[in-house]
Amino acid sequence: MNQSRSVAAQPLELWGGIEYTCNRVGDSYLDQMDISGHAERVSDIERIAELGIKALRYGLLWERHEIDPGWRWSDERMGALLQQKIRPIVSLVHHGSGPRHTSLLDEGFSQKLAAYAGEVAARYPWVDAYTPVNEPHTTARFSGLYALWYPHHQSRRSYLRALLVQTKATVLSMQAIRRVRPDAQLIQTDDLGRIWGTDALSSTCDLLDERRWLPFDLLCGRVTRQHPLFSYMVKAGLFEEEILWFAANPCPPNTVGVNYYLTSDRYLDDRTHLYPQDRLSAEGPFVDVEAVRVRPEGIAGFGSMVTEAWQRYGIPVAVTEVHLGGDVREQIRWAAEAWTEISAARLSGVDCRAMTMWALLGSFFWNSLVTCENGHYEAGAFDVTGGQPTSTALAEFIRQLASGSVPQHPALATQGWWRCDDRIHFPHVEGTDLAA
Secondary structure, three states, rough: HHHHHHHHOOOOOEEEEEHHHHHHHHOEEHHHHHHHHHHOOOHHHHHHHOOOEEEEEEEEEHHHHHHOOHHHHHHHHHHHHHHOEEEEEEEEEEEOOOOOOOOOOOOOOHHHHHHHHHHHHHOOOOOEEEEEEEEEHHHHHHHHHHHOOOOOOOHHHHHHHHHHHHHHHHHHHHHHHHHHOOOEEEEEEEEOEEEEEEEHHHHHHHHHHHHHHHHHHHHHOOOOOOOOOOOHHHHHOOOOHHHHHHHHHHOOOOOOEEEEHHHHOEEEEHHHHHOOHEEOOOOOEEEEEEEEHHHOOOOHHHHHHHHHHHHHHOOOOEEEOOOOOOOOHHHHHHHHHHHHHHHHHOOOOOEEEEEEEEOOEEEHHHHHOOOOOOOOOEOOOOOOOOOOEEEHHHHHHHHHHHHHHOOOHHHHHOOOOOOOOHHHHHHHHHOOEOOO
């Protein structure tokens, strides 16, 4: 049997996820599980099981455990997952910087998280899948380069150090976990959106497009002195030995987790006078806008993302976050497009194992990148604004996907807004595009 038939013969698994970001802004923590009410509702897990989802990305977050160091809360949730026969993919830090006694720039962060990881594994030795640190690249950028999250730095050195600290924490955490559960799997996630831009920024686009792979390259032991970003890191102030540590201590993921949103693909433009000032980038004298709003060719799409990841690493891939804010019909169109493109990629031989419906209970404040409690809420498969989860039309659509049925819904008779001409907000860009 050839590769494409072998991959396609196995059903595409449907995973789920609860939005459990716990990020720090100044002295305040924004905990999505508290805000959504899930922290007080173990019954949510039974509702999620009714969707037909067999694996769930779930947070046993270090920050929460430090505040309430007992295991009662975690025991209840893990017991409920076990009872419902849902496989947990456990996260320990999700866009966080750890408890107050540490940060992403603390040299001891990695060892401290690894100690907690070992405790979790010893408490739940039946758990076989972990994401110790979610999206280390995105978190490092938001915390060390864009100054949005704690410790609110705005320097290339802080960004890269935060990235290395989180990635080292992943390696050490998996070592601690595997001392308890030798076959534990690392399902590593990050946003892998493409970078495009104008001719004048071609070298910058190339660098940033390469940089999105850096945490995976580090984990796979690929970052040597010959790596295209090695000198970039050294020039930013990192020491050679701390970079080369990863080549000496490889910890390749068992699954490359692709997180992908309509805002993931970016477009860089040096003609700053053509855009609002709030689009200026923290990375240089150019603007950074959503490619979907400016690029005539549109977004790269899920198929392109999983194909790139599979071709680069030859490691099984999963789409680990599929979510869209706004009207539920658009959410259904986005999920259907993901399913269709992933299925087509599998037919061509891409070993993509799963697709994850993210933010099943919805998410709060992401329109401000979770920098303030602004009241904004995006529902998911359930709407929690009434205090208890209420199923949306997306929930029934997920049940179809989970059952292996061909997804159907009246909304699919119309294209998503990201495929329509009126999505373009900056038409002056047409004809200036460079593929990265």
